[in-house]
Amino acid sequence: MIRSLIALLVASLAACTLPQSDSRSTPQALPDANAFPPVAQLLDVRCGSLDCHGTVARNLRLYGSAGLRWSASDRPLSPTCDRKAEVDQDYESIVGLEPEVMGQVVASGGTNPDALTMVRKARGTESHKGGKIWSEGDDSDTCLVSWLSGKADAGACAKGLVDVIPGGSSNPLAACATLPPVP
Amino acid sequence: MRRRLLALAMLIVACDPVHDDAISALGGETPGVRKGPLHRPGQPCILCHDGAIGDPQRFTVAGTIFQTPGSKTPAEGATVTLTDATGNSIRVATNAAGNFYLTPTEYDPTVPVQVVVTESGGISVKMQTVIAGNLAEEPNNGSCASCHFDPPGPTSPGHVCITLDDGGTPP
Numbered sequence: 519m520i521r522s523l524i525a526l527l528v529a530s531l532a533a534c535t536l537p538q539s540d541s542r543s544t545p546q547a548l549p550d551a552n553a554f555p556p557v558a559q560l561l562d563v564r565c566g567s568l569d570c571h572g573t574v575a576r577n578l579r580l581y582g583s584a585g586l587r588w589s590a591s592d593r594p595l596s597p598t599c600d601r602k603a604e605v606d607q608d609y610e611s612i613v614g615l616e617p618e619v620m621g622q623v624v625a626s627g628g629t630n631p632d633a634l635t636m637v638r639k640a641r642g643t644e645s646h647k648g649g650k651i652w653s654e655g656d657d658s659d660t661c662l663v664s665w666l667s668g669k670a671d672a673g674a675c676a677k678g679l680v681d682v683i684p685g686g687s688s689n690p691l692a693a694c695a696t697l698p699p700v701p
Numbered sequence: 702m703r704r705r706l707l708a709l710a711m712l713i714v715a716c717d718p719v720h721d722d723a724i725s726a727l728g729g730e731t732p733g734v735r736k737g738p739l740h741r742p743g744q745p746c747i748l749c750h751d752g753a754i755g756d757p758q759r760f761t762v763a764g765t766i767f768q769t770p771g772s773k774t775p776a777e778g779a780t781v782t783l784t785d786a787t788g789n790s791i792r793v794a795t796n797a798a799g800n801f802y803l804t805p806t807e808y809d810p811t812v813p814v815q816v817v818v819t820e821s822g823g824i825s826v827k828m829q830t831v832i833a834g835n836l837a838e839e840p841n842n843g844s845c846a847s848c849h850f851d852p853p854g855p856t857s858p859g860h861v862c863i864t865l866d867d868g869g870t871p872p
Contacts, residue, residue, distance in 0.1 A: 563830070567830055567831070567833045567834070567848075568847075568848035568856065568857070569832065569833060569834030569839070569842040569847060569848055570833050570834050573856075574856075584829075584830050585830075586855060586856055587855035587856075588855070589855065590854070590855055592855055593853055593854065593855070593857075593858055593859075594830075594848075594857070594858040595829060595830075595858065595872035596858075596872060598872070647835045647838055647839070648833065648834070648835055649812075649835065682813070682831075683829065683830070683831075684815045684827055684828065684829060684830075684831060685827060685829070689829055690829065690872070691829055691830075
């Protein structure tokens with residue numbers, strides 16, 4: 519009887535043991551969410567169209583004005599610019615893709631951003647169904663990489679956006695590059 | 702032996718349940734409209750016209766232009782101008798159903814592709830975004846209706862139209 523009780527007690531204690539500490543669950547450095555809106559607007563236009571990452575079928579799911587909308591009452595391009603909720607969702611999508619690598623890149627001040635798959639895919643150095651989207655060092659690449667380094671270059675984001683949208687600066691989307699997200 | 706392998710390959714190509722379900726969801730032909738250039742306006746043409754088994758013929762870019770968001774009146778005689786990443790441009794007119802289509806020999810674009818639609822009266826609408834999806838691996842991205850389907854909502858702006866119901870130009 520006593521043996522059975524002891525065995526039960528041991529089994530109960532074993533069941534309540536906390537998991538081993540895991541370095542992977544250590545809080546990692548995150549990129550600046552406050553500086554993300556211009557980056558989000560660029561990613562929305564360059565990556566988040568309805569036929570690419572603006573669809574629920576993608577691991578990297580992007581919401582935004584040029585594609586998939588977060589609010590059930592919104593439509594693509596109406597309102598013209600990203601909403602705050604969409605920027606927040608995109609931030610979660612991006613930091614959640616490879617959290618450990620993201621943490622290392624951000625903690626190192628943006629050293630070796632190529633460690634991130636999304637950076638390599640956009641540069642075309644990693645297999646990407648959408649092909650090469652931009653080149654290392656151009657405005658769009660600088661927009662993303664500078665944000666990861668903690669020195670976000672909103673000007674590069676705006677230039678990268680205007681360079682690719684039909685009609686350039688006359689396209690209504692161009693204004694979104696410098697405006698805060700719609701509430 | 703080669704014929705058997707070819708038959709097996711065709712069988713594998715034909716056995717894509719997701720693709721088959723998507724086609725089934727389109728429903729049957731409209732009574733009185735036979736298969737051809739005027740059929741299935743507003744549907745994603747390249748879902749079937751992907752050239753997977755040779756018939757029907759493959760299209761690279763295809764779709765339907767309607768007059769307004771609130772109606773299915775076709776914009777007959779509209780001109781669709783496509784310009785791809787290399788600057789290669791083509792103009793194609795819509796038929797009586799509002800349909801247009803391009804075969805690979807006519808136009809095999811490199812994405813991203815810019816689109817401008819000009820109606821017969823001269824009103825011109827430029828698509829503010831581009832066709833950006835990989836047309837080689839996902840040919841249906843070349844269908845207007847792969848993105849522009851009804852009803853309008855968070856995942857679609859609705860069918861392609863030339864003017865808004867109030868006469869304005871669509872975004």
